Structures are given as C-alpha cells and as structure tokens.
Amino acid sequence: MNHILIIYHSQKGHTEKLVDACYQGILLESNVQVRMKKALDATLEDILWANGVVIATPEYFGNMSGAVKDFFDKTYYPARGQNVNIPYVLIISCDNDGSGAERNVQSIASSYTLRKSLETLNVKTNAFEEGLEQAKVLGQTFAAGLDMGIF
Numbered sequence: 524m525n526h527i528l529i530i531y532h533s534q535k536g537h538t539e540k541l542v543d544a545c546y547q548g549i550l551l552e553s554n555v556q557v558r559m560k561k562a563l564d565a566t567l568e569d570i571l572w573a574n575g576v577v578i579a580t581p582e583y584f585g586n587m588s589g590a591v592k593d594f595f596d597k598t599y600y601p602a603r604g605q606n607v608n609i610p611y612v613l614i615i616s617c618d619n620d621g622s623g624a625e626r627n628v629q630s631i632a633s634s635y636t637l638r639k640s641l642e643t644l645n646v647k648t649n650a651f652e653e654g655l656e657q658a659k660v661l662g663q664t665f666a667a668g669l670d671m672g673i674f
Contacts, residue, residue: 525669528573529559532590538616541658548662562590567598579614585623610640610674621645640674
C-alpha cells in the first residue's frame with residue numbers, strides 16, 4: 524500500500540480546488556492511502572508516514588506561501604536524521620509563471636532529500652479549468668508511478 528501525503532496552503536481557494544482534483548486522480552489508483560493536510564497542520568510524522576508527497580502552494584510575490592515554508596522550517600532539522608528520501612510533485616497556483624515558488628520549493632526539497640518525480644504543474648488563474656483536469660491527471664500519474672516503482 525502506497526502512502527501519499529498532500530501538503531497545501533490555499534487562501535482564496537484556487538490551490539485547494541487543485542488539491543481536490545489531484546486527490547480525485549490519486550484515488551483512481553487502488554493501492555493507495557492519502558493523507559491531506561494543510562501545511563500549517565502537517566507534521567514530521569506525516570512526512571515519515573508517506574512514501575510520496577504532493578506539495579501545493581500559491582505563488583505570492585514570487586515565493587511559495589508562508590505556510591508551506593513554515594512546514595519546511597518546522598520539519599527540516601528533525602527530518603535530517605530520518606532519511607526522508609521520497610518522491611514529490613509540485614502544484615503551483617499563480618498569476619505569473621510560478622517560477623519563483625518552484626525555485627524556492629526545489630531548493631528546500633533537494634536539501635530535505637525529496638526527489639522531484641514529475642514536472643511541476645503551474646496553473647495560471649486564467650487557465651484554471653484546464654488546470655483542474657491537469658491536477659487530476661498528475662495525481663493519478665504520481666500514484667501509478669509509485670505503485671509501479673518508477674519513482
């Protein structure tokens with residue numbers, strides 16, 4: 524059984540809708556348990572439970588949300604001795620290109636020993652409906668890849 528942790532922050536609701544679509548895609552695969560946590564509520568125990576993680580954040584001023592950064596801040600040092608070497612995917616809700624938030628997350632994730640497994644899904648506000656379907660496909664692809672041992 525694969526364990527997928529979804530960590531997210533959403534202020535206006537766009538990122539939460541993308542997370543819900545991703546969650547629905549994950550559930551299309553049968554060999555999976557999912558734990559969905561708001562970033563401020565996620566703990567080290569959640570990341571240690573998982574063998575794959577979805578990180579979803581809006582982009583604010585070219586950065587990941589403060590809540591997602593807070594998750595990394597509070598778990599980074601305790602996780603260092605735990606060998607957290609699991610794959611992740613990233614979903615960014617943005618008005619621009621999402622590149623700043625992507626760079627921020629990738630920088631921390633690589634130090635955290637999370638492995639990027641699929642291309643980042645950057646969903647712009649003006650293409651939101653398409654982004655929902657892409658998030659669902661991303662979730663299913665990630666879950667299937669974990670199940671097949673690809674990631």
